[in-house]
Amino acid sequence: MADNMEPDRIVVLGAGYAGLRCISTLALARRQGLLDARLTLVERHGYHQLITWLHEVACEVIPAERARVPLDRLIPDDQVEIVQAEVTGVDPEQRQVITDKGRMPYSRLVVALGSEPAWPQIPGLRDYALSLRWWHQAVHVRTHVRRQFAKAGRARTRGARRRLARIVIAGGGFTGCQLAGEFAHWLPLLADTYDVPLDDVHLMLVEAEERLLPAWRRWVGRRAEQVLRRKGVDVRLGAPLERVEQEYVVIAGERVPTATLIWAGGIQAPPFLETAGLPTGPQGRVYTDAFLRASGFRDLYVAGDSALAIDARGHVLPATAAQALRQGEHVAKVLLAEAAGASPPPYQARHLAMFISLGGGDAVGDIFGVPVRGRAAGLIKEGVERWYHNMITAALASRDG
Ligand SMILES: Cc1cc2nc3c(=O)[nH]c(=O)nc-3n(C[C@H](O)[C@H](O)[C@H](O)COP(=O)(O)OP(=O)(O)OC[C@H]3O[C@@H](n4cnc5c(N)ncnc54)[C@H](O)[C@@H]3O)c2cc1C
Structure with a gap:
């Protein structure tokens, strides 16, 4: 791990829905010569997980391997340095990430570490x-x-x-x-x-x-x-x-x-975000400004479950993969705009279509407030998840080809 501060180094923490989308967008821009910054992705696992399929893995609906894809095959290694490490803290004052493999400097940081189960004090x-x-x-x-x-x-x-x-x-x-x-x-x-x-x-x-x-x-x-x-x-x-x-x-x-x-009684953002002095709210999620920067922090962005996005009516948006993807993409756009010396686009937080599967192809959800249920909802949910899986494997195929 480098000890010297790079002139411009963007570090993305977490290769989930938000982090992967963000780093992929930045890597593409770098390849096209639109971004001149060193890119680093820090992730504890060597793979990207399709978490929206985990309940199906747990119940043998799909083979386990279908729900994860190795990172080194997803991310272009000529554009991005992948560091497999456990993030244990963030030091915004020193502009450093703390990991189990040492400290890592950044000039701009994207926190996309998702959430983890919250464990209340219930004996046993x-x-x-x-x-x-x-x-x-x-x-x-x-x-x-x-x-x-x-x-x-x-x-x-x-x-x-x-x-x-x-x-x-x-x-x-x-x-x-x-x-x-x-x-x-x-x-x-x-x-x-x-x-x-x-x-x-x-x-x-x-x-x-x-x-x-x-x-x-x-x-x-x-x-x-x-x-x-x-x-x-x-x-x-x-x-x-x-x-x-x-x-x-x-x-x-x-x-x-x-x-x-x-x-399955609740989630929270990684507790060290609060310890790092970031402004946190319910579930330890980080309040963000109009550009998905942690409120009050100039060079620190937060996307996905770790972020507390609030819509125009003051409602906290749910922690979903769809929100994470959209935010990861948006943070990349903000970083690219800043790199080009342009005004970054503000983030429009809004409720997105969402679905909950109920087994056997059944689901319930809504698209822009219109209720959808039963097999129709199940098919839409399945379609969206397949689209995502295909998008990733298409990237793989083009690299392998
Ligand atoms: C069983 C289940 C089913 C779900 N189904 C749906 C669904 O159908 N539709 C939907 O929209 N949402 C669903 N969700 C919610 C959805 O998965 C999350 O909202 C989404 O994953 C959030 O994306 P993210 O990028 O913020 O975090 P994640 O996708 O969780 O990514 C975070 C990444 O950070 C890494 N990481 C975390 N901490 C550290 C650390 N300390 N050091 C290094 N790396 C770290 C993780 O390994 C992970 O790769 C489901 C969640 C679960 C648990």
Whole structure:
């Protein structure tokens, strides 16, 4: 890692939806001679993850490898230096990124580190719960659940079998609902494979608030609840998770034996952003100005889940891949405009079309406020995700060719 300050070095942190889009746009501009800056991408994993497919990986709907693409094959190495490292802090005063491999200077920084599960102080939660935020966790959930069903098939007592064949998902937001929808289709197949009577299979989705998808429009949550209940999901609302032990969980005072708890109860931006003195709001996300710079910071931009984007009506925009892509692209445009000595374009924060899959090709969502549901919504969601996957693999094919 270089110790000397480069005259102009743009460092992008995170190769998720926002970071990859940003660095790819900058790399293309550099190749075309529109940008004269050294480009560095810092990412802990050696791959880009298609996170919107993780619940499908976890439930064996798609092969795991489909949901990640190696970074060195996605990013032109003649334009971008890829550093595989864990970012542990940012020092805006010194203009340095702190990583597990040392400090790295920047002249302009793009923080696109996404979000991570928020872990509230629920006894036992961190010790026993699984989560679903990264690719390897999806693979782990899949392996774990399969293993529990295999054990359930061999269990000597009904009590033991029911504990092993019960999945509890805590958190009825985006991740929890999508995961419950896929499990509803997968668990009967597992039960069949391992000779577990269907009566002993139990899928619970518990949410502390009185409705699913509390951060979304009310009708979306109602629709998700109807569909999931119809698929046999035991949806419990106003039911906080209170305690987690190895053999059971306690939900709203009720002791529920289970071998699988998946925590999907909320996200937060990396906590070191706040420690670095960046202006943070709810979920530790960073307030940004009209150009997606961290408010009050001249050379530090934030995009994706780490940023707190607010629309003209004062609503916080949800943390979604679509928002992250749009912001990553916009930050690149701002950087390019600045490099060309032009006025950067302000960012227009707005609600985008969004969809939540509910398993078996079913989904719910809206396009510019118009509700779409059922198979039609599922097809649109699938189409958008395929488009994204194809766009990435097309880039690969053109490089390989
Ligand atoms: C199971 C699941 C399903 C989802 N489904 C959908 C969906 O259908 N539609 C939708 O719009 N949104 C969906 N989302 C939300 C969506 O995935 C996020 O909003 C989106 O990934 C945000 O993009 P981002 O670029 O901000 O962050 P990410 O895509 O998470 O990228 C952040 C990157 O930063 C890297 N990173 C993080 N911390 C560090 C560190 N300390 N050091 C080095 N590297 C680091 C990560 O490895 C990652 O590559 C889903 C989320 C989950 C968990």
